[in-house]
Amino acid sequence: MVKLEMQGITLAYGDKKVVEDITFQVMPGEMVGLVGPNGSGKSTIIKALSRVVTPYSGTVLINGRDISRIPRRELSLLISVIPQIPLLPSAFTAFEIVLMGRNPHLGLFQYEGPRDMDIAWQAMEQTSTQCLAERRISELSGGEIQCVVIARALTQETQAILLDEPTANLDISRQIEILDLVKGLCRKDKLTVVAALHDLNLAAHYCDRLLLINRGRVHAKGTPIEVINAQNLEQVYGHGSYVYTHPLSGLPAVLPRVDSSRNSSLNK
Amino acid sequence: MSRKQLEMHHTGPAVPAVLYPHRHGRVYAILGLLVLLGVMVAFATTVGSVQIPLSTTSSILLSKLPFVNMNPTWTSALETIILEIRLPRVILAGLVGAALAIAGATYQGLFRNPLADPYLIGVAQGAALGAVVGFILPIDWQWLGLGTVPLFAFVGALLSVAVVYTVARVGKVMPVTTLILAGVALGALLSSIVSFLIITSEEQLHGIMFWLMGSFSLTQWSEIKFVLPYVVVGVGVLLVYARSLNIMQLGEEQAQQLGINVEKLKLILLTAATLVTAAAVSFVGIIGFVGIIIPHAVRLIWGPDYRFLLPLSVLVGAIFLILTDIVARTVLAPSEVPIGVITAFCGAPFFLYLLRRRTKVLF
Numbered sequence A: 001m002v003k004l005e006m007q008g009i010t011l012a013y014g015d016k017k018v019v020e021d022i023t024f025q026v027m028p029g030e031m032v033g034l035v036g037p038n039g040s041g042k043s044t045i046i047k048a049l050s051r052v053v054t055p056y057s058g059t060v061l062i063n064g065r066d067i068s069r070i071p072r073r074e075l076s077l078l079i080s081v082i083p084q085i086p087l088l089p090s091a092f093t094a095f096e097i098v099l100m101g102r103n104p105h106l107g108l109f110q111y112e113g114p115r116d117m118d119i120a121w122q123a124m125e126q127t128s129t130q131c132l133a134e135r136r137i138s139e140l141s142g143g144e145i146q147c148v149v150i151a152r153a154l155t156q157e158t159q160a161i162l163l164d165e166p167t168a169n170l171d172i173s174r175q176i177e178i179l180d181l182v183k184g185l186c187r188k189d190k191l192t193v194v195a196a197l198h199d200l201n202l203a204a205h206y207c208d209r210l211l212l213i214n215r216g217r218v219h220a221k222g223t224p225i226e227v228i229n230a231q232n233l234e235q236v237y238g239h240g241s242y243v244y245t246h247p248l249s250g251l252p253a254v255l256p257r258v259d260s261s262r263n264s265s266l267n268k
Numbered sequence B: 001m002s003r004k005q006l007e008m009h010h011t012g013p014a015v016p017a018v019l020y021p022h023r024h025g026r027v028y029a030i031l032g033l034l035v036l037l038g039v040m041v042a043f044a045t046t047v048g049s050v051q052i053p054l055s056t057t058s059s060i061l062l063s064k065l066p067f068v069n070m071n072p073t074w075t076s077a078l079e080t081i082i083l084e085i086r087l088p089r090v091i092l093a094g095l096v097g098a099a100l101a102i103a104g105a106t107y108q109g110l111f112r113n114p115l116a117d118p119y120l121i122g123v124a125q126g127a128a129l130g131a132v133v134g135f136i137l138p139i140d141w142q143w144l145g146l147g148t149v150p151l152f153a154f155v156g157a158l159l160s161v162a163v164v165y166t167v168a169r170v171g172k173v174m175p176v177t178t179l180i181l182a183g184v185a186l187g188a189l190l191s192s193i194v195s196f197l198i199i200t201s202e203e204q205l206h207g208i209m210f211w212l213m214g215s216f217s218l219t220q221w222s223e224i225k226f227v228l229p230y231v232v233v234g235v236g237v238l239l240v241y242a243r244s245l246n247i248m249q250l251g252e253e254q255a256q257q258l259g260i261n262v263e264k265l266k267l268i269l270l271t272a273a274t275l276v277t278a279a280a281v282s283f284v285g286i287i288g289f290v291g292i293i294i295p296h297a298v299r300l301i302w303g304p305d306y307r308f309l310l311p312l313s314v315l316v317g318a319i320f321l322i323l324t325d326i327v328a329r330t331v332l333a334p335s336e337v338p339i340g341v342i343t344a345f346c347g348a349p350f351f352l353y354l355l356r357r358r359t360k361v362l363f
Helices: A042-049 A072-078 A094-105 A114-126 A142-155 A172-188 A200-206 A230-237 A260-267 B003-009 B022-046 B054-063 B076-111 B123-136 B148-168 B176-199 B205-213 B221-240 B242-248 B252-257 B262-284 B290-302 B306-330 B339-357
Strands: A004-013 A016-026 A031-035 A057-062 A079-082 A160-164 A192-196 A209-214 A217-222 A241-245 A252-256
Touching (some): A016 A042, A016 A217, A031 A042, A042 A192, A094 A114, A172 A192, A172 A200, A209 A230, B022 B290, B176 B205, B221 B262, B290 B306, B290 B339, B306 B339
Parallel strands (some): A031 A209
């Protein structure tokens, strides 16, 4: 069980502050979504949670411990990350990549044993990537690579998972399959999940709580119903969207605002 | 994923065997290459101006192994030729080949750059400058059994890498791109100084040129005593961190998220690879081609996993350099060709053949 906390985090690249004074916490079994426009700082927050970038000020706590004092290997036994546009070495096979998720569990002189193999194979079954196991990364599509990386994160067997645009390269059925899987683990195994998501509809559907980030600051936070409304979206995204209630789920849903006047001006 | 789930899974379908038969193949390859290396050492000590049958050579070599007792059926002159003249040379060639190949593989992995070789960050140029200064200075030191030239070469190599490292380091972080660029820039500076010194030193010209192209002539046991500890310790350290090198192929960010202390790892690998390379070049000079091509040849045949790539590179590098040294000292006998001339001439066609035959991704 992992409780993640950000306390007054400000993040900067050089002198340019990209995230300012963010505070939130995520409990075990909870899935929190970070939403907001391009460049609003969602990915940077994910990187700070996994200690890939060091905060300018503020602290990240995991179960109350300052993350900057936890050794890398120990940290990677607690938190796994699914990066946006994962960069993978093309000559390795998908199975070899998934098996790399066992790295923090292995000693310096240790090889992966049958149990590690089983865990990796099981993770590939969960992500429907077993058929890719022998293929090299260079032969896979962007979506397939994304699923392989998700399998690797599951192989890491952590109590918290951070996802940075996990569905960006996936088709609609794969998006649902992957988010169903993550949400299921979150509920069943009390995993702590933080996901940066572009798709507001998926965010509203899957996340327990949302943080709407705009220009590095929290614009709104709360349940999807509290966060995704016409007023907030107009303030953050401008006039481009139309919010309605999803007829099946009763949750807020968003469509691109296409009105006739705009259409006619485009058609000219 | 919870333990509970996993235990449930244990009754499910097992991992198909097809996913790890390669591992056995690679282990057999390591064993096979070890045998080949032994044969190659025996063969290389047989070849030379004095004709000695392979059986006699093998007997002499075997008689020196621990727990082997043999009655000598050969003259002591033969034993001297084999043990004091030929064997040190063969062993040094093997050590240098192993050192350059594993250092090259390490740099390629660390920098994630297929063009990286052991000389990328200034080792060769530093060693060359040190050696040339050693040739020119009218002094003849002996320190730890080292002559002036190898001593200066070794120190020069370490100094230049230290400078490159200091320049490239920003706080606690060392970006690899900066490291490569600093290495290339310092290397160019040192090379220009070397060129200047060469044209102003007529009487030493032949010795310097021979050193720069690499040679194993006149190898003695004392040189092996110096090189061996660096190579053994360095290779050992690199082999221990082979799995971390695999993870590094994902990029620094993902490597950190998979539990690698990236900056510490970079420092360990750089230090080990630099010491191994510096020790190798200080006696024999700059031998090109081995460090860049052997790891790629191994990759083409056995795949990208560094846990096998590194030990296989060690063995293939050693065998390759012993073989090319035979060519270097026999092709124009009794005079010798610098081995750097032979490595590319013999190795490049074979590598091009591998490159053409294989269709899978190399790096």
